[in-house]
Amino acid sequence: MKKVRAYLSSLLIAALVITSLPVAAAPTAPQGMDTASTNLASTNLVSTQSVLAGDRAGADRERINDILSRADVQEQLLKQGVNLDDVEARVAALSDAEAQQMAEQLEQLPAGAGVIGALFAVFVILLVTDILGLTDVYPFTR
Structure with a gap:
């Protein structure tokens, strides 16, 4: 039972880490991009x-x-x-x-x-x- 619990907890942790990676690695504007490209890549609202x-x-x-x-x-x-x-x-x-x-x-x-x-x-x-x-x-x- 302990082996199954350890295996499931490891699997659950790995699944959570993998699914959270796209959020943590969200695309940001690379350095050196001009202002127009940065504005297009940005999802911020313009006041x-x-x-x-x-x-x-x-x-x-x-x-x-x-x-x-x-x-x-x-x-x-x-x-x-x-x-x-x-x-x-x-x-x-x-x-x-x-x-x-x-x-x-x-x-x-x-x-x-x-x-x-x-x-x-x-x-x-x-x-x-x-x-x-x-x-x-x-x-x-x-």
Whole structure:
């Protein structure tokens, strides 16, 4: 009887260990995967706040790009000696908070005076990132 009990308990333990292995070895995102792949592999829920923040940041960048695509703004940027490709790259590199702040500043500018204010805001952002060493636009910051 003791042999049967020992055999059954060993068999039961082995069965429990084998059935719990798939749970313990659940697939996780390997290191080195990009963010999109990690999000697809993840089973976590996405909060409404994070989705709205992403949409808001995209709308802010779109607003900034709309203003920067105007001919008069581009003309003024070229007069300031700013490369338009650098401006596009810089806007794309803005954090969500910086894009929101810049879009809010553009919204607060009075009609007609927005070009100068927008150019000044772009100039200041480019200058600050150049001083921090993130870009290489202005030679006088070295």
